[in-house]
Amino acid sequence: MTDDLLARPLALPAGPALPNRFAKSAMSERMGDRDFGPTDALVTLYRRWAAGGAGLLITGNVMIDRAHRAETGNVVLEGGRHADAFAAWARSTEGTPARLWMQINHPGRQTPRFLDPASVAPSAVPLAIGGGTSATPRALTHDEILDVIARFATTASLAQEAGFDGVQIHGAHGYLVSQFLSPRSNLRDDDWGGDDERRRRFLLEVVRAMRAAVGPGYPIGVKLNSADFQRGGFTEEASMAVIEALEGEGIDLIEVSGGTYEKAVMFEETMPQGASSEAREAYFSDYAAKLRERVIVPVMVTGGFRTRAGMEAALADGATDLVGLARPLAFEPDLPQRLLDGATDAATPVKPATGFKTLDGMVQGGWYGAQLKRLGRGDESSPKLSRLRAVWECLTTGPRKPRGPLGRLCLSRRSSSPG
Ligand SMILES: Cc1cc2nc3c(=O)[nH]c(=O)nc-3n(C[C@H](O)[C@H](O)[C@H](O)COP(=O)(O)O)c2cc1C
Structure with missing residues (x-):
């Protein structure tokens, strides 16, 4: 009977229902070609995942600007280039019920110097790790911020044209959106910083611009940190207030994660320090359970799900609507189908x-x-x-x-x- 929970479709505010409760969370594939276009390897990879049973597949982060990339091999979608290759990638789920969303990102300061010696950010605050391997960023001007917002919208609209079923804004893990949200990296005292409301304005304007570009029936999701687990950083309370504001903008899915590369709790296999220590398998579920008392927007918790029991418990007590899986699907691409079929009860450790x-x-x-x-x-x-x-x-x-x-x-x- 509990199996039904994982197999149950999920209605979203926009777009058709997702066929089940498994979502492949973004994993940067680094399979772009020399001109930052998608390669055939991406099509092969996503065909494999589409056949693997997860109802929602979210791509690894696609950049909005070739001048600002997070990693070698990143794909960039910023103009009419590679339209056929993006369309082929979007078609990789054909013949399966899986929906494919593109994750859209700008790295801000979180990029190596050799890739982006002229990185930009809300403020000129360098990363606290890496011993200078990332450049100290330059603070964006007001007009440049408007340009970045417009780029997020353009990329979303190009993803829609290519045939992707939805988009997700990468607002987590210390990249540009998360830099705007954190008082540690956003020292501005203008329209874009100074208090929680102005720090979240950048993300809200990105959502508004995207919605205007893609229209009302197209899913837009946001991946957001529950907190960044750093003193003086983005707090749980600030995060929940962001989600309430996003709900007001008609967002379709919130993915809950946490941490940045200065404090990479998203790659822990167990509960991060400072998080509540109830024995839940997915370490951001406690936050999500509290969030459910404040919003009704569909929630996807990612980080640490490994067993059917843990997944079903999180769905049953309402902590999450979708089970987000990343690392297990890099190793076992058909894990969702095997869990749905009852062929296994857990990811292979x-x-x-x-x-x-x-x-x-x-x-x-x-x-x-x-x-x-x-x-x-x-x-x-x-x-x-x-x-x-x-x-x-x-x-x-x-x-x-x-x-x-x-x-x-x-x-x-x-x-x-x-x-
Ligand atoms: C190789 C790799 C690449 C990743 N790339 C991204 C990414 O592009 N965007 C993102 O939001 N998260 C990325 N993540 C983080 C995952 O989406 C996820 O939040 C994290 O791995 C925790 O989930 P898990 O315990 O199921 O692996 C990546 C993780 C891995 C292992």
Whole structure:
């Protein structure tokens, strides 16, 4: 009987109902071509996920401006370029009930210097990690902020034209939207900063501009931090107030995550410090349960779901409407279908293993990214990657914290951590 919970369709305010409660959360694929267009590997990868049973697939972050990218290999959608390739990507779900949404992002200051030596942000506050591998950003002017807002809307409208079923604004994990929301990175005292209401204005204006561009029947979602878990940063209360305001704008789905690359709680496998410690499997569920008392907008909790019991409990007590899954689907792309069929009760536990012990803790993002590349080539995932592959991923994706000479080398060459 409880199986029905995961199989039940979910009606959204805009667009058709989602066929079930599984959502593949964004994972940066880094499979763009040299001109930042989508490659065939993305089509292969998303065909695999579409056949894997999740009712909603959210792409990895697509950038709105080729001058400001978060990672090597990012796809950029900013004009009429690559229209056929984007349309082919959008068609990857054909023949399945899965819906495909594009995640849209601007990195702001959270980008390596070698990719973006002239990064921009709400204020000229550098990242507190990375030992200078990211440039100190320049504060955006009022007119530039309006331009960035317009770019978010243009990208959404191009995604709609290409055939994507919806869009999601990346408002989490320390990228530009999240930089505007945090008092640590937004020191402005104008229309765009100074108090919570002005700090959230940027996101609300992005949503308004997007809605005007795509019309009323097209789903727009936002991925938002429950908090950034940093002193003086974006708080749980501020986050809930943002979501109330977003609900007023007619948003269709809120995905709850948390953390930034300065405090990367979204990659914990267990509860982040400072979060309430009720024994829930998905570590942002407690926040989501409180949120449900304030808003009725559909909610997707992502981070830590691994077992059918944990997923069903979160759906049954109303903490979430959708079960967001990222890392498990890099390794087991058909996990949702197997859970729906009763063929399994949990994700297979995997530990990133590279063959180099010291690398294992540092290359998580790269390890999962390498699994995506295998799936994009039409291969199976692999619990053990070759040492060469691991070192390569380390050099091109990099750790979050340098440890030892190899760690420092990886960090100095990193193309930013994923997502
Ligand atoms: C390789 C990789 C890439 C990611 N890229 C993104 C991204 O582009 N956008 C995003 O919002 N989150 C990104 N994330 C974070 C995931 O969406 C998710 O929030 C996080 O992995 C926790 O969920 P999980 O426990 O199911 O993996 C990425 C995670 C991984 C492992």
